[in-house]
Amino acid sequence: MQSLFQILMLLLDVLWFFIIAHVIMSWLINFQVLNLHQQLVAQIWYGLNRLLEPIYRPIRRILPDMAGIDLAPLVALIGVYAIRIILVNNMMAFY
Template identity: 50%
Template sequence: MSTCLSTTKLETGMLAVIATLNLIINIAWFLIIASAIFSWLYAFNVINVNNQAINMIGRSLYQLTEPLYRPIRRYLPDMGGIDLSPLIVLVILYFIWYFLNTTVASALLG
């Protein structure tokens, strides 16, 4: 009886870890999309970069997303102003999310 109970607790704990990782992946996904949109608005001069609040948002997005991009940028060649690292990070995050939700979660539930 105790083995069944501990297995259930273990499965519940693992599902909580998977849910937490899903939340982290979703937040990272949102920040990457927001950073890309912000950089386009900045590049096309749609937003006023002299505004202190806008500048603070831009710096915050940069500081939050740059650690995700930096390892990818080391291996990408210079493409003349086109940065593909956000796209590659999004693809990697998607594969991690897919693996967590199909393989790991279904193994725990099935």
């Protein structure tokens, strides 16, 4: 059961990394540091969007419209961290 705990923690770490990468990429695209006309940048961007949009969509439905500010990634990061805390506090159930 310890391996299940470690796999869950690894998946949460990977999700955390993808969300951070998506946020940083969105800033770089909005400030025109990265250009979506470059094939590699576009592929990474659309891949991250396809991966994270199913997570962001329900959060965006709940959050009020913030006039151009997307708080869904922040809420998703808080959710991932909360799940990590719950798993760590209940770690003894995996042994």
